[in-house]
Amino acid sequence: MDKTVSDLATAVAGIEDGMTVMIGGFGGSGSPIELIHALIDRYRETGHPKDLVVINNNAGNGHVGLAALIEAGMVRKLICSFPRSADPVVFTEIYLAGGIELELVPQGTLAERIRAGGAGIPAFYTPSSYGTDLAKDKPVAEFDGRMYVQERWLKADVALVKAETADTFGNLTYRMAARNFNPLMCMAAAEAIVQASRIVDAGGIDPEVVVTPGIFVQKVVEVANPLQEEDLNRANAAYPLEA
Amino acid sequence: MEKLSNNQIAWRAAQDIADGAYVNLGIGFPEKVAQFQPDGREAIFHTENGLLGFGQAPEAGSEDWDLINAGKKAVTLKPGAAFFHHADSFAMVRGGHLDVAILGAYEVAENGDLANWSTGPKGVPAVGGAMDLVHGAKRVAVITDHVTKKGQPKLVKRCSLPLTGVGCVTRVYTSLAVIDIENGRFVLREKLLGLSLEDLQAVTGAELLVTGAVADLVVPEV
Numbered sequence: 051m052d053k054t055v056s057d058l059a060t061a062v063a064g065i066e067d068g069m070t071v072m073i074g075g076f077g078g079s080g081s082p083i084e085l086i087h088a089l090i091d092r093y094r095e096t097g098h099p100k101d102l103v104v105i106n107n108n109a110g111n112g113h114v115g116l117a118a119l120i121e122a123g124m125v126r127k128l129i130c131s132f133p134r135s136a137d138p139v140v141f142t143e144i145y146l147a148g149g150i151e152l153e154l155v156p157q158g159t160l161a162e163r164i165r166a167g168g169a170g171i172p173a174f175y176t177p178s179s180y181g182t183d184l185a186k187d188k189p190v191a192e193f194d195g196r197m198y199v200q201e202r203w204l205k206a207d208v209a210l211v212k213a214e215t216a217d218t219f220g221n222l223t224y225r226m227a228a229r230n231f232n233p234l235m236c237m238a239a240a241e242a243i244v245q246a247s248r249i250v251d252a253g254g255i256d257p258e259v260v261v262t263p264g265i266f267v268q269k270v271v272e273v274a275n276p277l278q279e280e281d282l283n284r285a286n287a288a289y290p291l292e293a
Numbered sequence: 294m295e296k297l298s299n300n301q302i303a304w305r306a307a308q309d310i311a312d313g314a315y316v317n318l319g320i321g322f323p324e325k326v327a328q329f330q331p332d333g334r335e336a337i338f339h340t341e342n343g344l345l346g347f348g349q350a351p352e353a354g355s356e357d358w359d360l361i362n363a364g365k366k367a368v369t370l371k372p373g374a375a376f377f378h379h380a381d382s383f384a385m386v387r388g389g390h391l392d393v394a395i396l397g398a399y400e401v402a403e404n405g406d407l408a409n410w411s412t413g414p415k416g417v418p419a420v421g422g423a424m425d426l427v428h429g430a431k432r433v434a435v436i437t438d439h440v441t442k443k444g445q446p447k448l449v450k451r452c453s454l455p456l457t458g459v460g461c462v463t464r465v466y467t468s469l470a471v472i473d474i475e476n477g478r479f480v481l482r483e484k485l486l487g488l489s490l491e492d493l494q495a496v497t498g499a500e501l502l503v504t505g506a507v508a509d510l511v512v513p514e515v
Contacts, residue, residue, distance in 0.1 A: 076342040076343075077361065078365075079358055079359050079360075079361050080359070131419070131420055131421050131422070132420065132421040133417050133418075134417055134419040135365075138417070142417050146416075146417070152417075152418070154419070154420055156424035157341060157379075157383070157420070157421050157422040158341075158379075158386055158387060158422060158424075159424075161378075161379035161380045161382070162380055162383060164380075177387060177428040177429070178424045178425045180458075180459060181406075181456055182424060182455065182457065182459075183455050183456075184420065184424065226344075226357070226359040226376055227340075227343050227359055227361055229378050231378070231379050232378070233378045234378060234380050261378075281358070
């Protein structure tokens, strides 16, 4: 078994119009920026994929990565917890002009909905958001004298994920706080596409330190020196990047 | 009216954090609390994006953008730190594993309701982890100026702004006083020396109950 694919364009070639795409990362940390850019390249060449539903904690920053995906007009709806950032101009302008749908979800509920999607749990109850505007029209129930809100799982057609090391079986490790939503999204997507800073043979990762077992991963592509969103934004970069 | 600076409010809140406590500090003003841990005590700070045991910001130029806090600011690791994914992070929050969460506020009501995520329907709504953090920590405390910039009470009978959580706040550290929330009432514990109960009540939007001794709120210049 070898889940390695040769290049980024091949890795994202199966993503179609209207798909739900989970994108890992918290701000720039753990954001699979090269996979996102490969998807934008395909759109610029072919006009597809568009009308995507994107699930991420944020709404992008500056004009690279997720912000560039939104700016390209590929995203119909965003499901996230915090669509503000230091440089939020792309999402803010398109949202206020009515050009993108937003489903706002408390961050812990977002994480648990994704986990539930990957774990086969269609709904669960959480105290978060009870009594607030974000719980409107959701079923509530009392357990042991406290009120809870029913939330439903989130699943996706595809997840775009950034890892530190992958093996050919798709086992993954992450780098520091870049882990964040990435392991959950691998579980919740029908196809998890992973960019890793290095790919090793099966056996090259100690089984004791595997964070995401390969059963949750379908494709891995090596991106040896990934760009970091914060660095690009400090340089005022915009995608497509100038050579 | 004499009042505490933000640093002094943060200092006062820090005095109530025990050695070894697991603590989440909200983004912005609450982050200051970490600077004022009393000598000999060390809290372990939790951040929503999957890290326990982070320390202060690195020097400019040596940031690692995979090592950030929930405010997306670069941080450093302390010995004994741990990384984990987002579902585990919020299991720590909702599951009752944190000892203290300290948050900012637009309004706190006498019934413990908190409004701190939205000032209304204008602009882009964003909630982040606020609605999760108000549930599960053993203590949910608020640090805030006692009044708004326009002089209106932030401690109120009922919140007028969109709620973050219902009945969740247990203690409020303000620029004038320390107030507990018990059985749906504000109970005054400490107030600034020289501030009369009448003057404090006049800038508070709900009745302050005095059920025992009210201590002087004495804070060094920090």
